[in-house]
Amino acid sequence: xxxxxxxxxxxxxxxxxxxxxxxxxxxxxxxxxxxxxxxxxxxxxxxxxxxxxxxxxxxxxxxxxxxxxxxxxxxxxxxxxxxxxxxxxxxxxxxxxxxxxxxxxxxxxxxxxxxxxxxxxxxxxxxxxxxxxxxxxxxx
Amino acid sequence: xxxxxxxxxxxxxxxxxxxxxxxxxxxxxxxxxxxxxxxxxxxxxxxxxxxxxxxxxxxxxxxxxxxxxxxxxxxxxxxxxxxxxxxxxxxxxxxxxxxxxxxxxxxxxxxxxxxxxxxxxxxxxxxxxxxxxxxxxxxx
Amino acid sequence: xxxxxxxxxxxxxxxxxxxxxxxxxxxxxxxxxxxxxxxxxxxxxxxxxxxxxxxxxxxxxxxxxxxxxxxxxxxxxxxxxxxxxxxxxxxxxxxxxxxxxxxxxxxxxxxxxxxxxxxxxxxxxxxxxxxxxxxxxxxx
Numbered sequence: 188x189x190x191x192x193x194x195x196x197x198x199x200x201x202x203x204x205x206x207x208x209x210x211x212x213x214x215x216x217x218x219x220x221x222x223x224x225x226x227x228x229x230x231x232x233x234x235x236x237x238x239x240x241x242x243x244x245x246x247x248x249x250x251x252x253x254x255x256x257x258x259x260x261x262x263x264x265x266x267x268x269x270x271x272x273x274x275x276x277x278x279x280x281x282x283x284x285x286x287x288x289x290x291x292x293x294x295x296x297x298x299x300x301x302x303x304x305x306x307x308x309x310x311x312x313x314x315x316x317x318x319x320x321x322x323x324x325x326x327x
Numbered sequence: 328x329x330x331x332x333x334x335x336x337x338x339x340x341x342x343x344x345x346x347x348x349x350x351x352x353x354x355x356x357x358x359x360x361x362x363x364x365x366x367x368x369x370x371x372x373x374x375x376x377x378x379x380x381x382x383x384x385x386x387x388x389x390x391x392x393x394x395x396x397x398x399x400x401x402x403x404x405x406x407x408x409x410x411x412x413x414x415x416x417x418x419x420x421x422x423x424x425x426x427x428x429x430x431x432x433x434x435x436x437x438x439x440x441x442x443x444x445x446x447x448x449x450x451x452x453x454x455x456x457x458x459x460x461x462x463x464x465x466x467x
Numbered sequence: 468x469x470x471x472x473x474x475x476x477x478x479x480x481x482x483x484x485x486x487x488x489x490x491x492x493x494x495x496x497x498x499x500x501x502x503x504x505x506x507x508x509x510x511x512x513x514x515x516x517x518x519x520x521x522x523x524x525x526x527x528x529x530x531x532x533x534x535x536x537x538x539x540x541x542x543x544x545x546x547x548x549x550x551x552x553x554x555x556x557x558x559x560x561x562x563x564x565x566x567x568x569x570x571x572x573x574x575x576x577x578x579x580x581x582x583x584x585x586x587x588x589x590x591x592x593x594x595x596x597x598x599x600x601x602x603x604x605x606x607x
Contacts (some may be wrong), residue, residue, distance in 0.1 A: 188328040188468040232581040240423040245406030266525030283520040290430035290570035292463040301372040323572035328468040380563040385546030429558040430570035432603040
């Protein structure tokens with residue numbers, strides 16, 4: 188049994204920018220040398236989330252943002268913005284609903300994702316951000 | 328410490344079909360022989376998700392689908408469909424929001440779910456699918 | 468390698484009550500003595516969820532509930548309520564979408580959350596509840 192930790196640093200443009208971090212995750216799993224176990228990834232901060240999706244332009248540049256606009260519209264009334272006099276209340280709500288982390292199985296030294304299934308970071312903030320994803324791996 | 332992996336194969340009808348996979352998950356935990364630790368389950372593919380809910384007909388046959396229809400309506404405008412000329416843009420968006428995986432604690436050799444809390448696979452695709460859920464368990 | 472388990476008991480008021488459980492989670496991680504690994508937390512029951520957010524009054528007392536009202540309105544039509552003749556169909560739907568559990572990395576003996584990122588339990592039920600969050604930790 189072993190544990191391994193690493194981190195993924197990526198620059199995002201904010202405003203629902205979706206970044207494909209699949210290769211980074213698979214590389215860390217490979218570096219960790221775990222054949223069977225689990226990988227956990229968490230984006231630091233409260234205005235971004237992690238999930239998986241098919242990384243193609245339609246979903247990435249339009250469809251996910253459109254659904255989020257229905258759940259937490261950009262021009263909505265957020266008390267968060269009264270607390271801090273900022274403009275990213277919708278970013279916080281979207282991130283809390285998507286969730287900050289992802290646990291995935293490791294089998295035969297890889298995360299057994301589908302061919303059209305990528306691990307992504309979705310940045311809901313309203314400005315460019317330097318994002319950090321912390322990753323730990325546990326297994327055999 | 329040990330690790331264990333297995334998989335759950337299930338046929339789904341698509342269109343928000345919700346399948347109870349609690350017994351499969353608990354059986355794999357039992358087979359793995361872990362008393363204290365963690366189980367991670369992930370559905371392969373980008374048009375299905377995992378969560379827990381009370382597996383009763385009202386939620387399973389109507390209420391979850393109705394909420395998803397508000398977030399990502401079936402007849403909506405999806406750029407994903409322009410990319411591939413298919414009809415399941417809403418399926419992809421719903422799956423990305425629910426998330427593909429679930430990490431659950433193992434205590435005394437079981438996942439300590441509530442009595443009315445089941446582990447479910449929700450298939451958002453628009454056609455019947457053969458689904459695979461990959462499961463790994465790590466612990467003592 | 469070691470495993471550790473514990474639990475967090477909290478009284479909630481229901482109706483989207485959001486409780487900050489960050490200190491409880493960090494304390495269990497510390498007690499477990501794991502330096503590098505993973506913590507998994509799960510709320511028992513099907514009408515509450517776990518996520519992270521900035522724990523400030525605007526989000527906690529208004530904004531998250533407002534978004535949930537768009538997804539699964541309190542006065543909506545839920546078949547769940549016909550099954551049980553109760554009033555918490557929206558609570559079940561909200562909890563299933565948020566998810567019951569959270570997997571987080573442990574690095575240098577702590578969950579490396581952002582400064583304005585707290586681990587929270589969101590109770591969607593319609594009445595006060597005694598909530599239990601089961602926690603397991605695995606690592607080195």
